[in-house]
Amino acid sequence: MNTGLWIEIGTLLVATVGVVGGLLALRQANRQRRLDLGGLYLQRYWEIDDDLLRLPKGSPEHTRARHRYLRLCEDEFEAARRGWLEPDQWNVWHAWLAEDAARAQVDVDLIACKAPVDRFLLLRECSSVSAQHSWKECPARVRVG
Numbered sequence: 001m002n003t004g005l006w007i008e009i010g011t012l013l014v015a016t017v018g019v020v021g022g023l024l025a026l027r028q029a030n031r032q033r034r035l036d037l038g039g040l041y042l043q044r045y046w047e048i049d050d051d052l053l054r055l056p057k058g059s060p061e062h063t064r065a066r067h068r069y070l071r072l073c074e075d076e077f078e079a080a081r082r083g084w085l086e087p088d089q090w091n092v093w094h095a096w097l098a099e100d101a102a103r104a105q106v107d108v109d110l111i112a113c114k115a116p117v118d119r120f121l122l123l124r125e126c127s128s129v130s131a132q133h134s135w136k137e138c139p140a141r142v143r144v145g
């Protein structure tokens with residue numbers, strides 16, 4: 001083989017390694033963005049949970065905290081539908097939200113917060129299923145609009 005061919009093969013190898021490295025770095029950056037967003041949601045969750053424990057039940061502030069929790073859940077559903085959350089993390093969160101007790105609590109919170117029927121649509125879709133279900137089975141995942 002002549003030197004020119006070796007140089008071309010070497011250049012091709014370097015370019016291939018560069019492209020693969022770039023794709024791996026992009027994939028890792030996307031995963032980190034999903035984890036960062038999940039971290040923000042966790043932080044919001046604990047703030048709301050602290051308020052729910054601290055504020056007198058039945059007070060307007062407590063009702064507002066329940067409303068903030070519903071908003072958080074709705075935001076998480078929307079983010080999950082768009083692929084902005086790490087799938088493993090969201091599957092755990094959704095499994096918890098899809099438990100019988102959690103779905104029943106959502107229904108109680110929607111009433112207590114006097115949430116209009118055209119709000120929290122993804123949360124309502126998930127809650128409307130009569131049994132615990134996975135994210136793959138959740139009607140909120142495929143809801144149009």
Ligand SMILES: [Zn+2]
Binds near residue numbers: 098125126137139
């Ligand atoms: Zn669901």
